Amino acid sequence: MSDNGFFRAAGISIQFGGIKALENVSLDVKQGEVHAIIGPNGAGKTTLLNCISRQYKADSGQVFFQGKNILKLKPHQVVSRGIARTFQNIELFKNMTVMDNMLLGRHSQRATGIFSDILFYGKARQQESDFRLKVEEVIDFLDLQAYRNRIINDVPYGVQKNVELGRALVMEPRLLLLDEPSSGLNMEETQDLAFWIEDIRDDLGITIILVEHDMRLVMDSCDRVTALDYGGVLAVGEPKEVVKNPDVVKAYLGE
Ligand SMILES: Nc1ncnc2c1ncn2[C@@H]1O[C@H](COP(=O)(O)OP(=O)(O)O)[C@@H](O)[C@H]1O
Ligand SMILES: [Mg+2]
Missing domain, CATH: 3.40.50.300 (P-loop containing nucleotide triphosphate hydrolases)
Structure with a gap:
């Protein structure tokens, strides 16, 4: 230790x-x-x-x-x-927006089951709005506001690297x-x-x-x-x- x-x-x-x-x-x-x-x-x-x-x-x-x-x-x-990470070669969904890539990152740590996800009910609904708040927070933190609705393929390489960092940060x-x-x-x-x-x-x-x-x-x-x-x-x-x-x-x- x-x-x-x-x-x-x-x-x-x-x-x-x-x-x-x-x-x-x-x-x-x-x-x-x-x-x-x-x-x-x-x-x-x-x-x-x-x-x-x-x-x-x-x-x-x-x-x-x-x-x-x-x-x-x-x-x-x-x-x-x-423990969250980024990759040496950027691993993002190139045809999705900055915002959606970061929301996806966050989904890997949802605590609710598949049915409540589908029904979008109760705890899942609460979590969904928490996710968005967290993603918005990270977007602000990394100065990505101008790019939030842009497709990954259309943003500069440096911004893509930042989005990957952001996706790791939303995992808290x-x-x-x-x-x-x-x-x-x-x-x-x-x-x-x-x-x-x-x-x-x-x-x-x-x-x-x-x-x-x-x-x-x-x-x-x-x-x-x-x-x-x-x-x-x-x-x-x-x-x-x-x-x-x-x-x-x-x-x-x-x-
Ligand atoms: N999936 C893999 N299959 C075969 N060889 C690998 C694999 N991953 C890493 N290696 C080998 O392990 C060694 C260390 O690679 P890597 O960890 O990528 O080095 P670094 O990140 O320090 O440049 C290299 O010889 C590399 O070719
Ligand atoms: Mg390496």
């Missing part, structure tokens, strides 16, 4: 064919921190997020979140425990997993992202695990870093220490 028992992945291993994508990887995240995962392409960063969110089934290891082992749960159960997570949120963003958009990361942590109280290539964003926005290479942990610590670590420097020289 980490010192406050918030999040700990321990001894995670997973193979694809003969390739050991992760071998005995551990990751400790304290409540309230922004924790970066860095490493060259193919290091296993996305695979680690996939094991946590249960898109992949780890061959071995454990993942504890708020005191409970979540490594046997289904992906939607991980979401209801309070305690822990947010972001896979390369700055990839494809210009400098101004990356600066905005840094502010949002700060606000998400400080105003919404959400802990963040951030897979990130942009070292400046890592230095500016992250409290601690875990560096991976070839499916193993190279270093863990504060950003300014980890970027000086000789093994980390060596791993990045090839890039």
Whole structure:
């Protein structure tokens, strides 16, 4: 367990064919921190997020979140425990509006049964209006008002990335997993992202695990870093220490 028992992945291993994508990887995240995962392409960063969110089934290891082992749960159960994520390649419904994409995200955590959904009655009706309020709140928070009724295909890439972030936020997570949120963003958009990361942590109280290539964003926005290479942990610590670590420097020289 980490010192406050918030999040700990321990001894995670997973193979694809003969390739050991992760071998005995551990990751400790304290409540309230922004924790970066860095490493060259193919290091296993996305695979680690996939094991946590249960898109992949780890061959071995454990993942504890708020005191409970979540490594046997289904992906939607991980979401209801309070872990939401975004993807390296945007996963949105391209022909639907910004608003509808965010409403869909929220539906994955409905507590009512299928019949009350169909009848749209009682608790379901109450939830529906709560959902919309939450989505509106997130749209305001991320400055997406101008795009709310636009089709995803018609909005700029940076806005699409933001909608994906919004879709994760409407799940009201305690822990947010972001896979390369700055990839494809210009400098101004990356600066905005840094502010949002700060606000998400400080105003919404959400802990963040951030897979990130942009070292400046890592230095500016992250409290601690875990560096991976070839499916193993190279270093863990504060950003300014980890970027000086000789093994980390060596791993990045090839890039
Ligand atoms: N579904 C998969 N099938 C086969 N190999 C995979 C799969 N997912 C990841 N890998 C392999 O695992 C290694 C780590 O990949 P990944 O986690 O995507 O790296 P990163 O996100 O650090 O760039 C790579 O060698 C990749 O090819
Ligand atoms: Mg990746």
